[in-house]
Amino acid sequence: MENGALLPMFYLPPVEYFTVLNRYRQGITIDKHEHFPKQTYRNRANIYSPDGTLALVVPVVKGAKVHTPVGDVKISYDFNWQRLHWMSLQACYRRSAYFEFYEDDFARFYEQKFSYLFDYNEQLLNMILKFLKLPITIEYTTEYHRHYDLLTDYRNTIHPKKESDFEQKTYFQVFEERKGFIKNLSIVDLLFNQGPQSLNYL
Numbered sequence: 001m002e003n004g005a006l007l008p009m010f011y012l013p014p015v016e017y018f019t020v021l022n023r024y025r026q027g028i029t030i031d032k033h034e035h036f037p038k039q040t041y042r043n044r045a046n047i048y049s050p051d052g053t054l055a056l057v058v059p060v061v062k063g064a065k066v067h068t069p070v071g072d073v074k075i076s077y078d079f080n081w082q083r084l085h086w087m088s089l090q091a092c093y094r095r096s097a098y099f100e101f102y103e104d105d106f107a108r109f110y111e112q113k114f115s116y117l118f119d120y121n122e123q124l125l126n127m128i129l130k131f132l133k134l135p136i137t138i139e140y141t142t143e144y145h146r147h148y149d150l151l152t153d154y155r156n157t158i159h160p161k162k163e164s165d166f167e168q169k170t171y172f173q174v175f176e177e178r179k180g181f182i183k184n185l186s187i188v189d190l191l192f193n194q195g196p197q198s199l200n201y202l
Helices: 016-026 081-093 099-110 117-131 187-201
Strands: 005-009 028-030 042-048 053-058 139-140 151-153
Touching: 005 016, 016 187, 028 099, 042 081, 042 187, 053 081, 081 099, 099 117, 099 187, 117 139
Parallel strands: 005 028, 005 151, 028 139
Antiparallel strands: 042 053
8 A cells, every 4th residue: 555655856846746745744755865867847946937937947067977866966056046046036926925925035045055956955845845834744765766665656757848637726826817827837836826825725
């Protein structure tokens, strides 16, 4: 019998990720030892801009090893991506109902430098879970395994390049009069638009 979910650590994860967290609550395991795959939500998040979906990508240091454990992936600061991400979040969500409510807490993640992507994502996730008032018990893998018998594996299912069959109710989005409702954006889209109602939505 399945008794939990296995997830990767994402950057500002999409809404679907949090519906899984909410469903399994006390049975969440995050893989800290998988090899880092490119072009996934591990270092990118999609938000709603005036022109539609905008991808925010955290650049990582290009290592010699192809199979770098995700916990060892370092963030690159060759260009000021933090300023770009923060300006994008402000431009896209300044008009949302709750952006100012959370603004100061998010700002520090775009001022302070973090060495490792996993640590950066983990601290962001913990802060967002606190805002959502979502009581999650998280365990971490101690080594890499391709298969886990007792866990539903979501490591490759929630993916920006794959069409998701995730069914999502609509909620108000700042620019929806331009492009309509865009599903499965980063949790910040839900949080900035719905605030304390976000957990009820999930």
